[in-house]
Amino acid sequence: MRRRAFNFALGGAALVSLSPARAQIASKTSRLAIVHPSHPVAGMTETGIAQYRAFFRELRRLGYAEGRNLSVDRWSAEGQAGRYLELARAALAKKPDVILAGGTGPVAALQASSQTTPIVGIMSDPVAAGLAFSLARPGGNVTGVAVDAGEAFHGKRLELLLDMVPTAHRVVYLLSADRSDLGVPVSVLDFAKHRRVALYTVRIEGVVPEPAYPRAFAAIAEERADALFVGTAPVHLTHRATIVALAAAARLPASYQWRDFVELGGLMSYAPSLPDLYGRCAGYVDRILKGANPAELPILQPEKFELAVNLKTAKALGLTVPESILARADEVIE
Amino acid sequence: MNPRDAPVVAASAQAAPAADPTRVRRPLFRKYFIALFVAVVVPLLINGASEAWFGYRDDRALLDQRLRVEAAAAASKIQGFLDGIRDQMQWAVQLPWSEGETERHRFDALRVLRQVPAIVDLTLVDGAGKERLKISRVGRDIVGGGTDLSTDPAVAGARRGRVWYGPVTLNRGSEPYMTIAVAGNRAAVGVAVAQINLKLIWDVITAIRVGQTGAAFVVDRNARLVAHPNISLVLQGADETTTARLKELQAATAVAGGNAVTTRDAEGRTVLAAMAPIAGADWMVFAEQPVAEAYAPIRAALWRTAILVLAGALFAAILAFYLARRMSGPIRQLERGVERIGAGQFAHRIAISTGDELERLAARVNQMAGELALSQERSERIARLKRFLSPQVAEIVERAGTDDLLGAQKVDVVVVFCDLRGFTAFSARAEPEEVMRVLGEYYEALGAIILRHEATLTHFAGDGMMLLLNAPVPCPDNPALRGVRMAADMQAAVQALIVGWRARGHTLGFGIGLAKGIATVGRIGYEGRHDYTAIGRVANLASRLCDDAEDNQILLDANAAAAVGGTVALTPLGTRDLKGFGESAVSAVSSKAAAE
Numbered sequence: 001m002r003r004r005a006f007n008f009a010l011g012g013a014a015l016v017s018l019s020p021a022r023a024q025i026a027s028k029t030s031r032l033a034i035v036h037p038s039h040p041v042a043g044m045t046e047t048g049i050a051q052y053r054a055f056f057r058e059l060r061r062l063g064y065a066e067g068r069n070l071s072v073d074r075w076s077a078e079g080q081a082g083r084y085l086e087l088a089r090a091a092l093a094k095k096p097d098v099i100l101a102g103g104t105g106p107v108a109a110l111q112a113s114s115q116t117t118p119i120v121g122i123m124s125d126p127v128a129a130g131l132a133f134s135l136a137r138p139g140g141n142v143t144g145v146a147v148d149a150g151e152a153f154h155g156k157r158l159e160l161l162l163d164m165v166p167t168a169h170r171v172v173y174l175l176s177a178d179r180s181d182l183g184v185p186v187s188v189l190d191f192a193k194h195r196r197v198a199l200y201t202v203r204i205e206g207v208v209p210e211p212a213y214p215r216a217f218a219a220i221a222e223e224r225a226d227a228l229f230v231g232t233a234p235v236h237l238t239h240r241a242t243i244v245a246l247a248a249a250a251r252l253p254a255s256y257q258w259r260d261f262v263e264l265g266g267l268m269s270y271a272p273s274l275p276d277l278y279g280r281c282a283g284y285v286d287r288i289l290k291g292a293n294p295a296e297l298p299i300l301q302p303e304k305f306e307l308a309v310n311l312k313t314a315k316a317l318g319l320t321v322p323e324s325i326l327a328r329a330d331e332v333i334e
Numbered sequence: 335m336n337p338r339d340a341p342v343v344a345a346s347a348q349a350a351p352a353a354d355p356t357r358v359r360r361p362l363f364r365k366y367f368i369a370l371f372v373a374v375v376v377p378l379l380i381n382g383a384s385e386a387w388f389g390y391r392d393d394r395a396l397l398d399q400r401l402r403v404e405a406a407a408a409a410s411k412i413q414g415f416l417d418g419i420r421d422q423m424q425w426a427v428q429l430p431w432s433e434g435e436t437e438r439h440r441f442d443a444l445r446v447l448r449q450v451p452a453i454v455d456l457t458l459v460d461g462a463g464k465e466r467l468k469i470s471r472v473g474r475d476i477v478g479g480g481t482d483l484s485t486d487p488a489v490a491g492a493r494r495g496r497v498w499y500g501p502v503t504l505n506r507g508s509e510p511y512m513t514i515a516v517a518g519n520r521a522a523v524g525v526a527v528a529q530i531n532l533k534l535i536w537d538v539i540t541a542i543r544v545g546q547t548g549a550a551f552v553v554d555r556n557a558r559l560v561a562h563p564n565i566s567l568v569l570q571g572a573d574e575t576t577t578a579r580l581k582e583l584q585a586a587t588a589v590a591g592g593n594a595v596t597t598r599d600a601e602g603r604t605v606l607a608a609m610a611p612i613a614g615a616d617w618m619v620f621a622e623q624p625v626a627e628a629y630a631p632i633r634a635a636l637w638r639t640a641i642l643v644l645a646g647a648l649f650a651a652i653l654a655f656y657l658a659r660r661m662s663g664p665i666r667q668l669e670r671g672v673e674r675i676g677a678g679q680f681a682h683r684i685a686i687s688t689g690d691e692l693e694r695l696a697a698r699v700n701q702m703a704g705e706l707a708l709s710q711e712r713s714e715r716i717a718r719l720k721r722f723l724s725p726q727v728a729e730i731v732e733r734a735g736t737d738d739l740l741g742a743q744k745v746d747v748v749v750v751f752c753d754l755r756g757f758t759a760f761s762a763r764a765e766p767e768e769v770m771r772v773l774g775e776y777y778e779a780l781g782a783i784i785l786r787h788e789a790t791l792t793h794f795a796g797d798g799m800m801l802l803l804n805a806p807v808p809c810p811d812n813p814a815l816r817g818v819r820m821a822a823d824m825q826a827a828v829q830a831l832i833v834g835w836r837a838r839g840h841t842l843g844f845g846i847g848l849a850k851g852i853a854t855v856g857r858i859g860y861e862g863r864h865d866y867t868a869i870g871r872v873a874n875l876a877s878r879l880c881d882d883a884e885d886n887q888i889l890l891d892a893n894a895a896a897a898v899g900g901t902v903a904l905t906p907l908g909t910r911d912l913k914g915f916g917e918s919a920v921s922a923v924s925s926k927a928a929a930e
Contacts, residue, residue: 127506135508136571150506152473159474191474298569301509303531304451305471327444 030064030289033073033096035087035110037103037234041074049260054275055100058282064289077106079208079238081178084109092117098288100281101144103234104129105178111142118294120284122277124148124232126299135299143284143297145277154232155187157270160307161227161255162195164268164314164325168227168253172220174243175203176233177212188229200225208235209242217246228254230261240264253317259308262333267313268325272302306330362665366658374650382643386636393632401544401594401608401628404621408542408550409610412561412619415452415538416612419530420497420516422449423456426526427518431460436467436477443469446526452534454511459483461522483527488515492525499615502532502554508569509533510560512615533568535561548605548623555616557581567600576600583607584618596625664692672699680707718864730807739806740866742856747805748817748848748894749873750789751880752780752824753798755843761796764840772835772842773797779827787820792867800877802868805855814850814897818923821846821888829886843885849876850893871915878912879920888923895921 034044043049046056046066056066064070073094077083088109091099098118101107107121111131121144123131132138135146162168171192173184184201192199202219206212220228228247230236236243237258244264247254256262256269280300288294308331314321326332426442429435443456447469455470463484468476483489491498492515500513510532517525535552539561542550552561557580559568567576579598586595587609594608599622607622664686671684680703686696712732719728719740731739754760754776761769776797784791788809790802801820804813828844835842851872857864872891879889895904903924909917 135506136504136569150472152470155474156470156472187474194474296566296570298508298566300565300569301506301533303509303533324440324444327441327448 029069029071030098031071031073031094031096032285033075033091033094033099035075035077035091035099035101035106037077037081037084037106038079038236038238039076039102040078040238041076044074044076051274051278055278055282058279059285062282062286064286077234079235081105081176081233081235085112088113098285100285104131105234107131107142107144111140115141117141118143118288120144120281120288120294122147122274122281123299132299135301137296138299139295141294143288143294143299144281145300145302147272147277147302151185152187154185155191157255157257158188158191158229159195160268160270160325160328161229161253162197163322164255164309165227165253165319166322168197170198170200170223170225171227171229172223172225173199173201173229173231174216174220174236175201175231176235177204177206177208178233178235184231199229204235209239213239213242213246217250220252221250225252228252230254230256232257237261240266248313248316251317253314253319259306259331262308262310262313262331265310265313267310267317267319269306269308271306273304273306276304277302308333361662363658363662366661367654370654370657371647371650374653375647378643378646378650382639382646386639389635389639390632393635397606397628397632398594398608401606401621401623402592402610404542404544404548404550404623405608405610405619408539408544408621409612409619411538411542412535412552412617413612413614415535416499416514416615419450419452419514419528422446423453423514423516423526423528424518426456426458427516427523430520430522431466431524439467440469440477443467443526446528447471450528452530452532454529454531456529457483457527458524459486459489459527460524461520463489463525466524486527488513488527489525491515492517492527493521497614501556502558502560504571505531507571510558510568532560533565536563536565536568539563542621544621545623545627547627548621549599550619550621552612553580553584553618553620557584560617562600564600583620584609587618587620597622599624660688661692664688664696668692668696668699671696675699675703675706680704680710740857742854744852745805745808745855745868746813746851747853747855747868747872748803748813748850748897749853749868749876750801750803750817750821750846750848751798751876752801752821752844752846753796753880754828755845755885756841757797760840760842768838768840772840775831775834776828779831780824783820783823783827787816787823789817789820790866793865798880800867800873802855802866805853805868806866812897812901814848814894815901817848817850817894818888818890818898818902821848822923825886825888832885845880845883845885846888847876847879847881847883848888848894849873849879849891850897851875851891875912875915875918878915882910882912882920883922890921890923892919892921895919 036044039049044052046053059070066072073091073096075087075091077087084105087106091110092114096117098120099110101110101119101121104123104126107119107123107126108129108131110117110119119142121131121142123129123144123146125148126132126138126142126144126146127134131142132140158171161171173188175183184199189199200223202216202223204212204216206215230243237260240261241264244261244266248265253267256266257271258274259269259271262269277300284297287297307325307329309321309325309329310333311321312334423446426439426446428442429438439458443458446456447453455468455473457465458467460466463482465479465481465483468479488498488500496517498515502510502512505511512530512532513527514530515525515527539550539552540563544550549563551559551563554560557577558572559576559580562568583595583597586597587607594606597605597607599605604625605622606625606628607620610619611617612619667686668684671682674682682703683700684696686693716728716732719731760772780799784801790805792800792802794800803809803817809816825844825846832842832844849872851870853868853870853872855866855868857866859865875891879891883889889907890898890904898904904921905924907920907922910920912918
């Protein structure tokens with residue numbers, strides 16, 4: 001309650017300084033820091049990977065151009081969860097006006113280091129993670145988007161995988177070494193039970209990508225799995241090429257969270273549209289730079305979901321993609 | 335104006351020292367200027383004011399109408415969004431629920447989800463009200479759930495009215511969701527129930543622009559914000575102040591009966607808002623525009639009118655100045671001219687060429703000045719003539735127009751001399767006042783007679799006078815006779831005075847000499863002082879005769895006597911030795927004859 005009152009006062013101050021802030025936009029250079037848990041910094045540009053392209057395109061539409069009135073510092077943990085705090089401190093040391101952070105972990109690390117620097121985060125569930133009071137009124141210095149469209153969403157991904165591979169009976173859920181990666185989401189367990197498939201977990205251990213991932217795939221083979229469910233840990237995204245290659249070698253039909261995997265030959269992914277969400281984050285960055293208070297910017301929920309299917313991979317695996325999947329697919333890679 | 339009047343005016347104006355006769359209290363220029371200015375500016379102002387007022391009213395009405403149209407257009411777009419969902423959902427309620435058709439229904443449902451991104455999940459209910467299929471984007475799909483939903487308000491509502499719109503709920507306390515249920519055209523095909531993520535209206539609502547900075551937003555029946563270009567306002571959920579503000583707006587709109595109402599938007603700006611309802615969902619769509627922007631055209635029109643009025647007033651001022659100047663300038667010129675003419679500068683001419691009555695007036699004044707000059711010249715001449723001519727003669731001479739009559743010539747004239755006997759002694763003895771009094775009475779009496787007989791007075795000195803008849807103007811009758819008669823009258827008049835003088839102790843007498851003959855007559859003297867006189871024997875003779883005459887005696891020379899002989903009784907006195915004339919025949923007018 002106390003903190004909320006404080007934040008309201010902050011909000012008032014921000015409102016008062018709104019018009020000068022607006023006037024400064026043309027001349028003043030705004031400082032933006034971007035922290036991502038997995039993607040290398042090289043991809044976090046206007047010409048980089050899809051979501052950052054969308055982010056910078058939207059910023060440009062709103063009147064920001066890097067190098068002219070926007071300076072950007074980029075930081076990536078490249079899949080190493082242990083570096084989040086270190087990155088957060090380094091990012092905050094640059095005294096950015098606003099931080100764009102991907103993933104719940106980096107956002108949590110940033111908020112632990114600063115309760116005042118506005119953070120626009122792409123998080124799974126910020127309320128559950130204690131980063132915000134509520135989606136409607138976050139109340140702190142964190143706003144952004146909540147990628148998780150509810151806990152049931154993970155179960156939905158398993159449902160789609162089993163729709164794709166109706167013959168699968170033994171599914172392996174790939175966990176990371178990250179301590180925050182606690183285990184299999186409840187909805188996945190529930191759905192496995194509902195469809196009477198055996199669900200095993202394999203945790204990657206050791207140095208990534210080599211030898212941890214090949215070792216994990218060896219363990220998967222030992223389980224005689226006929227389908228793979230790759231978990232949401234950022235580290236997988238960093239080493240997606242390795243995972244996709246190992247899955248292909250093992251002839252395992254696999255479901256991934258992000259379409260980045262499918263672009264590299266992964267079978268299928270289902271997730272909120274990241275370019276869409278990053279585009280919205282750009283809108284929030286703009287509003288914060290113009291003086292809006294992150295405590296009062298509602299955390300957005302995704303409304304656009306992308307089912308991506310790689311038909312080439314399906315063919316290589318000898319799978320016939322069912323009509324129901326094709327009917328649902330937003331992107332079919334042939 | 336008239337300098338001779340000025341002291342009088344000044345004296346009478348002493349009570350009000352501020353009033354300077356040369357300064358006008360209410361100048362014509364000012365009067366004309368004000369009158370002309372007012373005549374132009376007042377209608378202009380009235381016109382401007384009425385135009386502004388009616389313009390404002392019309393513009394306000396137009397603004398109302400425009401906002402209503404904007405609201406209606408926005409409402410139809412929102413309606414279109416909902417209708418699009420409804421129409422797509424119709425595809426899911428085409429087939430009856432016979433056995434083995436589940437897969438077909440599933441594809442229909444998947445197609446609807448593909449077509450309508452706003453649908454989060456879609457539940458198909460069969461004719462009996464049992465849940466047969468649920469397709470979800472985020473949750474598990476359920477085939478053949480079998481739950482009895484026949485009493486579910488969505489299912490029941492759709493069965494009743496084909497389409498049912500649920501209340502707006504907040505997903506996870508933030509995002510607005512709504513249930514739409516659509517029934518097929520036969521009971522057997524059942525009902526489709528969809529969860530709609532209303533956040534997707536955002537794309538519709540942000541595309542709506544009301545003016546430059548205005549916006550449209552959607553409110554449900556419970557005054558909850560359903561859609562707003564500022565999505566944060568929607569996602570922040572219902573807070574009390576927003577709800578109160580929207581309730582107030584709803585109430586105000588109901589009262590206004592379709593007209594736009596003035597209210598405040600979320601940022602506290604004063605806005606004009608008009609409402610259009612969406613019937614099915616029971617929503618209200620508001621189109622709002624900041625007053626500052628909405629009234630900008632009205633303000634611009636007012637400014638335009640004001641500038642026009644100002645320009646008109648300026649033009650009127652210039653025109654009024656010019657016209658007043660045209661009117662008062664010549665009048666002042668006239669005034670100055672008349673002043674100078676009044677001061678005697680008759681040669682002054684007023685030059686006005688305005689082509690109007692003022693020019694005519696100036697011409698008249700000029701003419702008057704000319705006539706005044708002539709008249710003055712004439713009266714001066716007459717005054718000059720009158721000094722030695724009787725007024726009548728002076729008039730004649732004057733009327734002749736030239737001085738020819740006064741020119742030197744030889745004329746047969748009658749010369750009369752007269753003076754008082756014993757005057758020199760009297761004047762030496764008597765007081766000056768008495769001398770002047772006696773002379774005054776004497777000349778007064780004689781003057782009247784001289785005038786009557788139209789004699790020419792050539793000069794007088796002390797008590798003596800020389801009179802002339804038949805010059806410069808010829809007598810129509812016998813000049814000698816006229817002279818004798820005049821002399822008789824003079825003698826009679828003076829004798830009457832002498833009685834009085836003797837009573838006062840003055841021993842005075844009066845004698846007259848009269849001669850007739852040719853004399854040189856004419857004007858003598860120098861510039862500015864001329865006399866008319868007769869020179870010649872006859873004048874001297876008359877003078878001698880006068881000297882010779884006793885008191886109460888009129889002596890005539892032979893010529894004169896001959897001229898009057900027979901008409902006047904004369905007493906021949908024989909010859910007398912007159913100085914410079916030798917022995918001359920002299921006659922006296924009988925006192926008896928003189929009395930006649």
